[in-house]
Amino acid sequence: MKSKVTENPSLRKALLGAYLSREKEGVxxxxxxxxxxxxxxxxxxxxxxxxxxxxxxxxxxxxxxGILLLALALLFLxxxxxxxxxxxxxxxxxxxxxTMGELLGxxx
Amino acid sequence: xxxxxxxxxxxEIVRQVLDGNVNAFESLLKRHSVQVLKIVQRHIPHKDVExxxxxxxxxxxxxxxxxxxxxxxxxxxxxIAVRSCYDYWRKVYRxxxxxxxxxxxxxxxxxxxxxxxxxxxxxxxxxxxxxxxELLDWALARLSAEERxxxxxxxxxxxxxxxxxxxxxxxxxxxxxxSFRSRKKLEKLLRQEVPQGRxxx
Numbered sequence: 001m002k003s004k005v006t007e008n009p010s011l012r013k014a015l016l017g018a019y020l021s022r023e024k025e026g027v028x029x030x031x032x033x034x035x036x037x038x039x040x041x042x043x044x045x046x047x048x049x050x051x052x053x054x055x056x057x058x059x060x061x062x063x064x065x066g067i068l069l070l071a072l073a074l075l076f077l078x079x080x081x082x083x084x085x086x087x088x089x090x091x092x093x094x095x096x097x098x099t100m101g102e103l104l105g106x107x108x
Numbered sequence: 109x110x111x112x113x114x115x116x117x118x119x120e121i122v123r124q125v126l127d128g129n130v131n132a133f134e135s136l137l138k139r140h141s142v143q144v145l146k147i148v149q150r151h152i153p154h155k156d157v158e159x160x161x162x163x164x165x166x167x168x169x170x171x172x173x174x175x176x177x178x179x180x181x182x183x184x185x186x187x188i189a190v191r192s193c194y195d196y197w198r199k200v201y202r203x204x205x206x207x208x209x210x211x212x213x214x215x216x217x218x219x220x221x222x223x224x225x226x227x228x229x230x231x232x233x234x235x236x237x238x239x240x241x242e243l244l245d246w247a248l249a250r251l252s253a254e255e256r257x258x259x260x261x262x263x264x265x266x267x268x269x270x271x272x273x274x275x276x277x278x279x280x281x282x283x284x285x286x287s288f289r290s291r292k293k294l295e296k297l298l299r300q301e302v303p304q305g306r307x308x309x
Contacts, residue, residue, distance in 0.1 A: 005298045006263070006291060010222045018240035019264045023146050025154045027161070032141055034158075035165045036134055044128040045172050 118181035125172055133169055140182055141165075144189045151193035151260055164192040183274075190257070190275040197253035209246050211301055215239055219302055247297050255290035262287050263294070 005011065116124075116135070124132040141161075148161045168188045175184055218239040248256050261272040262283075273283040 004295055005223070005302055006295045008223055010225050011219070011298075012263075014222050014237075014240040015244050016264055018237050018244045019150060019260070021237055021241065022154070023149045025149060025157070027145065027149075027158045031158045031162060032134075032137055035137060035162050036131075038162065038166050039133050039169050040130055042166070042169065044130055045126055045169065046128075 119177050122172055122175055122177075122181065125169075133172075136168075136181070136185075137165060140185050143182060144185060147186060147189040148193060150265075151190070151257070152196055156196065160192055160196050161189075163196075164189040167192060187275045187277065190261070191277060194253060194257050194276060197256055201253045209242065209249065211243065211246055215243055215246075216301055219243065219298070223302065243298075243301075247294055250297055251290060251293060254286050255293060258283060258286045258290045259294055263291065 118136065118139070121132050121135050125136070144164055145157070145161050148157050148164065152160045164185075168185055171188070175181065248259065251259060257276060258272065261267045261275065262269065267275070269280055269283050269287065272278075272287075273280045276283065278286075
């Protein structure tokens with residue numbers, strides 16, 4: 001059976017040695033200072049969870065909800081007076097029209 | 109302002125940072141910088157190590173509120189470092205900036221010597237590592253970002269599929285599939301470079 005090159009222990013050992021040797025290369029001394037500078041620029045972090053997130057969403061949606069409520073209230077106020085007359089009109093109009101039974105002479 | 113004692117646990121320091129003590133993060137940075145740096149150095153070319161390590165820590169700071177303390181902080185941080193490396197490679201591959209080197213007869217000779225087990229006697233360690241490094245870089249440059257990460261974590265570092273999945277944030281099944289494909293691809297790449305006489309041995 002053909003053996004796999006990647007499973008050859010000597011090759012694997014050599015490649016692993018090369019891979020781990022990358023760790024030995026140094027970095028600048030001020031890299032930690034640079035991180036802290038960036039962290040301070042970001043500023044304090046706060047805990048997020050369900051309730052803080054929920055609260056934030058509620059406040060974000062508050063103006064839209066307010067406008068929507070106002071618009072609906074105005075709509076209902078305008079509809080309010082004419083609505084009952086319109087409904088009565090529909091009912092009486094339907095009463096005036098002959099039914100199918102009347103048209104066929106089955107009902108008087 | 110609260111100050112962290114030398115014995116404060118990572119969880120306590122995280123709590124202090126989340127309470128608004130930004131400077132407390134420096135303790136976490138000092139404690140875990142070597143660990144993060146080692147991870148990044150293994151995966152990323154030397155010129156970009158510093159920037160990627162910085163990115164990993166800044167990312168950890170930004171997502172500190174999501175650290176629930178269910179796992180060890182260093183494990184959580186390692187996962188962020190590994191994902192930062194993966195993101196680095198995705199960006200590099202997307203911009204097609206991966207340096208593609210070529211192999212010479214010297215590399216083939218070296219591989220032949222390694223496969224026959226003669227290299228350790230005939231080459232000095234430094235020379236051996238130069239060839240191995242070049243071969244490794246050559247092979248990894250021919251893989252995708254995903255394949256590269258899987259090969260490095262599983263094949264080279266010897267992590268289990270579950271450990272690699274945890275670090276990369278992928279499913280175990282995904283890592284298994286990628287591992288199979290990348291090993292097959294690596295095998296094909298290396299086999300092409302093995303001189304005819306050594307194949308199948």
